[in-house]
Amino acid sequence: QKEVEQDPGPLSVPEGAIVSLNCTYSNSAFQYFMWYRQYSRKGPELLMYTYSSGNKEDGRFTAQVDKSSKYISLFIRDSQPSDSATYLCAMTADSWGKLQFGAGTQVVVTP
Amino acid sequence: DTAVSQTPKYLVTQMGNDKSIKCEQNLGHDTMYWYKQDSKKFLKIMFSYNNKELIINETVPNRFSPKSPDKAHLNLHINSLELGDSAVYFCASQSRGDEQFFGPGTRLTVL
Known part of the structure; x- marks a missing residue:
């Protein structure tokens, strides 16, 4: 079993809908949680970075971490076709170093 | 200016060949990584260097040898390429x- 589990999708939503993504993990030492967005044939780019439990909001994006359940989420409000990409969760026990990635969820936002 | 650049972008080669991939960053960072992303988009760390010193070495065949001539460069040399080495390799x-x-x-595509 992988340390980080993420449904690969694809997840197809109409434009304007809320996109809900999540990951579960097994290593209770993880403290830093990230969401990366990866467009086709590009490198991953950081979207959200959260330390420990709680919520973080940045524009249309909200990241949630529930360490007691070992569950993290990313919500995208008012989704746009330009949000179509693969979203990867990642986490680490220390603030720098070895990231464990989920498998990535492919999101398709249809006009 | 590209922050992290890699060459080549595409590499097609025959089984058994030896090839190298180069990475350069102009961000002044101390730590560099190599990741492998397979066909299912799963991103897995291979190596990490900090100030030219190897600090992470995952379970990677010894046909893969990273080299860091200075802290702005991290190269990856692969000997005796196999079909299973076909993937996208990311530097970070x-x-x-x-x-x-x-x-x-x-x-990288190995034929």
Whole structure:
């Protein structure tokens, strides 16, 4: 079993809908949680970075971490076709170093 | 200016050949990484260097040998290429406590 589990999708939503993504993990030492967005044939780019439990909001994006359940989420409000990409969760026990990635969820936002 | 660059972008080669991928970052970061992303988009760390010193070495065949001539460069040499080495290889760099910046990737196809 992988340390980080993420449904690969694809997840197809109409434009304007809320996109809900999540990951579960097994290593209770993880403290830093990230969401990366990866467009086709590009490198991953950081979207959200959260330390420990709680919520973080940045524009249309909200990241949630529930360490007691070992569950993290990313919500995208008012989704746009330009949000179509693969979203990867990642986490680490220390603030720098070895990231464990989920498998990535492919999101398709249809006009 | 590209923050993290990789060459070549595409690499097609025969089984048994030896090839190298180069990575350069102009961000002044101390730490650099190599990741492998397979066909299912799963991103897995291979190596990490900090100030030219190897600090992470995952379970990778010893046909893969990273080399860091200086802290701005991290190269990956692969001997005796196998079909299973076909993947996208990403270089990343990081400053302590900051996010990891990924390069555009090198798509390796072994025939």
